[in-house]
Amino acid sequence: MVQLWCQGRCFPSVAAVIFDKDGTLADVAHYLRWVAIARAVKIAEHFPNLKALLLQAFGVIGDHLDPTGLQAVGTRQENQIAAAAFVATQGIPWIAALEQANAAFTAAEREFTAKAAFTPPLPGVIELVQRLHGRGCALAIISSDRRSEIEAFLDTYHLKPFFQCWQGGDEPPTKPDPQVLLRVCDRLGVRPDQTVVIGDADSDGLMAQRGGAAGSIGVTWGWPSPPKLNCFDCLATSPLEIQIALDPCTERNSCG
Incomplete structure (x- = not known):
């Protein structure tokens, strides 16, 4: 001991x-900020008015990422549920909102296939x-x-x-x-x-x-x-x- x-x-x-x-x-500070932005952009392809709200929820503040925010601290599932909640505010049924958030996250992650390297x-x-x-x-x-x-x-x-x-x-x-x-x-x-x-x-x-x-x-x-x-x-x-x-x-x- x-x-x-x-x-x-x-x-x-x-x-x-x-x-x-x-x-x-x-x-991971820069990497997680990139991922948060990519996720928000993918969801905004269908709901443009949600981009700024999602970035705020993820903790993206200008050129920085809030180290106590959702993207920095939360699991992928927690981030996805939060994103789905925003999608649901657009009149989308909950299960469909979850599916859309998951699809957006998956598409964003394809842009960052080697996290460890970054x-x-x-x-x-x-x-x-x-x-x-x-x-x-x-x-x-x-x-x-x-x-x-x-x-x-x-x-x-x-x-x-x-x-x-x-x-x-x-x-x-x-x-x-x-x-x-x-x-x-x-x-x-x-x-x-x-x-x-x-x-x-x-x-x-x-x-x-x-x-x-x-x-x-x-x-x-x-x-x-x-x-x-x-x-x-x-x-x-x-x-x-x-x-x-x-x-x-x-x-x-x-x-x-």
Whole structure:
């Protein structure tokens, strides 16, 4: 086990660290904005008056994407349901609205067939992952992204050997449901109170709180405009601010 230190806060006896992916490990700010715009444009082909409303709902603000908005934090399904709700305001039956939103999202996604290639690791996160792994921490990912995209990211940047498991937003329940944390901890073979969650959205912090995690670290290093986070034990603006040391109890036990 290790101790984690961040902004003067100590998390002792940590056996596992669970990361979010987008905005925490992966640089997605520009990519997600492009996808949000493409989705809004596809729906606007049939309902031009909805484009501005959809962009606002997705969190597109001029040249930036709101890091706490629907596109940045929500799953594909959540974004699709929101889009379908706007379509339904045009007098379209609900099931047909869902189908139209899904068709628009699918068409938009064809323009971005290789997400991993456009969303590289953020500066310093590979080194953080390597340091944790080198200290014997079990590592996992809980993301709102699809499982296939998590695997593509890990494969593209040769990170899969460092992570024992990963959970996607297409595998319900999703964050902030604490059952997601409990499921991953069970797969890692650790207790929640031996686990620290690192993420860039309050859904990560809430999941950690509700699941009984040892603690949570909110990160703002993935966005040009840092998100306002309220549900974490401490905040980090750089991976370098997270310090790792061998836990004294583990060290004593290893010395007999």
